[in-house]
Amino acid sequence: MHYDTLKSILKAGGASLTQPRKIIFDLMLNQGPQSMQVLVRRAKDKVDRATVYRTIELFERLGIVRRLNIGWKYKIELTDAFSGHHHHMYCTNCGRVFDLPDNPMLETMIDTVAAKSGFSPRGHQLEVYGLCANCSKA
Amino acid sequence: MHYDTLKSILKAGGASLTQPRKIIFDLMLNQGPQSMQVLVRRAKDKVDRATVYRTIELFERLGIVRRLNIGWKYKIELTDAFSGHHHHMYCTNCGRVFDLPDNPMLETMIDTVAAKSGFSPRGHQLEVYGLCANCSKA
DNA sequence: GCTGAATTTGCAAATTTGTCGCAATTTAAT
DNA sequence: ATTAAATTGCGACAAATTTGCAAATTCAGC
Ligand SMILES: [Mn+2]
Ligand SMILES: [Mn+2]
Ligand SMILES: [Zn+2]
Ligand SMILES: [Zn+2]
Numbered sequence: 108m109h110y111d112t113l114k115s116i117l118k119a120g121g122a123s124l125t126q127p128r129k130i131i132f133d134l135m136l137n138q139g140p141q142s143m144q145v146l147v148r149r150a151k152d153k154v155d156r157a158t159v160y161r162t163i164e165l166f167e168r169l170g171i172v173r174r175l176n177i178g179w180k181y182k183i184e185l186t187d188a189f190s191g192h193h194h195h196m197y198c199t200n201c202g203r204v205f206d207l208p209d210n211p212m213l214e215t216m217i218d219t220v221a222a223k224s225g226f227s228p229r230g231h232q233l234e235v236y237g238l239c240a241n242c243s244k245a
Numbered sequence: 246m247h248y249d250t251l252k253s254i255l256k257a258g259g260a261s262l263t264q265p266r267k268i269i270f271d272l273m274l275n276q277g278p279q280s281m282q283v284l285v286r287r288a289k290d291k292v293d294r295a296t297v298y299r300t301i302e303l304f305e306r307l308g309i310v311r312r313l314n315i316g317w318k319y320k321i322e323l324t325d326a327f328s329g330h331h332h333h334m335y336c337t338n339c340g341r342v343f344d345l346p347d348n349p350m351l352e353t354m355i356d357t358v359a360a361k362s363g364f365s366p367r368g369h370q371l372e373v374y375g376l377c378a379n380c381s382k383a
Numbered sequence: 384g385c386t387g388a389a390t391t392t393g394c395a396a397a398t399t400t401g402t403c404g405c406a407a408t409t410t411a412a413t
Numbered sequence: 414a415t416t417a418a419a420t421t422g423c424g425a426c427a428a429a430t431t432t433g434c435a436a437a438t439t440c441a442g443c
Contacts, residue, residue, distance in 0.1 A: 123410060125420065144400080155422045160401065176314030176370060196364045210358045217373065220348045225378030226334045232314060233371045235355065240363030261439055263391065282429080293393045298430065384443100391438065400429065408421065413414100 109136065109189055113171065120169040127154045131162045132171075136189070140175045140182035140204055176234060194232070198239035205239060247274065247327055251309065258307040265292045269300045270309075274327065278313050278320035278342055313342075314372055325368075332370070336377035343377060 113132055114124040130153050134146060143163065150159050163183060166172035175182045175195060184190070192214075194207040221228040251270055252262040268291050272284060285297050292300075301321060304310035313320045313333060320342075322328070330352075332345040359366040 121419095123419070125410070127421070147400090156400090157402075157423080158421060161420085174314055176312055176319065176372075181314060181319055196359055196362065196366075198364075199367065205362065205364070207359060207362060207364075210354075213354050213358055216348075216351050216354060217371065220351055221334055221345060221373045221375065224334065224343065224345060225381070226336075226343070226345075226373065227376040227381045228334075228373050229337065229375035231371060231373040233355065233369060235359045235364065235366050235369040237359065237367040238365040243363070243365045259390095261390070263439070265392070285429090294429090295394080295431075296392060299391085386441105386443080388441095389439085392436080394434095394436100396432085398429100398431070400427100402427075403425090404423105406421105406423090408419105410419070411417095413416085 112189065116169050116171055120165075122165060122169070127158050128162055130154055131159060131166075135172065135183070135185050138184070140184040140195070142182050146183070173232070175232070194234065196235045196237065196239065198242055199236055200238055200242035203239060207233075207235060250327070254307050254309055258303075260303060260307070265296050266300055266303075268292050269297060269304075273310065273321070273323050276322070277344075278322040278333070280320050284321070311370065313370070332372065334373045334375065334377065336380055337374055338376055338380035341377060345371075345373065 109132075110124065110129065113128075117124050117128070131146070131150060134149055135141070143160075146163070147156055147159050150156075154162075163172060167174065167183075170186050171189070172183050173186045175184060187193075192209050196205040196207050197203075198205070217231050217233075218228045221231075247270075248262065248267065251266075255262050255266070269284070269288060272287050273279070281298070281301065284301070285294055288294075288297050301310060305312065305321075308324050309327075310321050311324045313322065329347060331347050334343040334345050335341075336343070355369050355371075356366045359369075
């Protein structure tokens with residue numbers, strides 16, 4: 108189970124795998140990007156609002172979760188440690204979010220371009236906007 | 246002046262170029278990414294808070310403004326129509342945001358990868374995280 | 384330039400979102 | 414089991430965002 112990975116990341120960050128953290132993690136596993144509002148609402152009655160925020164803040168700091176700039180409010184999903192590295196395609200027509208399969212060529216080029224400006228890239232995030240295959244037809 | 250472009254975009258969207266909208270636009274021209282909080286604060290005494298939000302919402306819908314997923318809260322800046330197409334590098338150490346010069350090779354590759362999944366790309370957004378040249382040395 | 388319909392704004396109130404301190408609980412190590 | 418440290422839930426709070434609506438602005442047609 109992913110709890111092992113989760114636990115080791117937490118431990119490495121000097122934090123422990125607690126019940127609320129397990130619950131929040133479960134609420135993200137096998138879910139696409141979701142907004143904080145939704146997450147907080149889904150955690151209601153199980154985990155306190157403040158704890159959800161504190162947990163996501165911790166998760167983000169430890170790289171367990173990442174924020175996406177999709178839709179009007181930001182959304183979150185688990186990082187590459189729990190789902191392979193990928194980017195997103197957001198259909199501006201139907202609003203659905205699709206995963207863009209990883210492309211090694213693209214990855215290296217992004218790093219190269221960043222390095223060209225003297226930057227030491229650690230990671231990146233790419234979102235493509237447009238029409239999904241379905242909406243393109245109409 | 247950019248007001249012409251602005252006005253035509255607004256007109257095309259069935260909206261008009263009003264005083265408050267001019268003011269808010271001016272507050273973004275030649276500015277890097279800024280948070281809503283900052284924008285609202287800077288607009289204070291000139292444009293009402295509610296109007297700033299309504300305007301930015303409109304601006305985003307019409308593609309005059311775009312949101313960036315940088316820092317803990319999202320930031321906004323004018324779109325390519327008012328500043329050349331570019332991406333961003335965010336230094337996780339000093340928090341500064343740098344513009345990543347446009348790279349045609351990269352641009353086409355992004356479109357290609359997206360198209361490979363049957364998607365019709367209209368635009369995209371890329372943010373690189375890492376250490377800026379300065380912080381890399383230390 | 385006026386006029387009127389439609390759009391947009393400011394204002395004030397309400398709601399939602401996010402934060403904070405702290406006592407009670409849970410966790411991890413002995 | 415005992416204990417110290419970390420974490421949680423619970424208000425209460427502060428900040429951010431939304432909403433309804435009357436007044437003001439915009440703009441097209443005269
Ligand atoms: Mn995804
Ligand atoms: Mn920029
Ligand atoms: Zn679609
Ligand atoms: Zn730096």
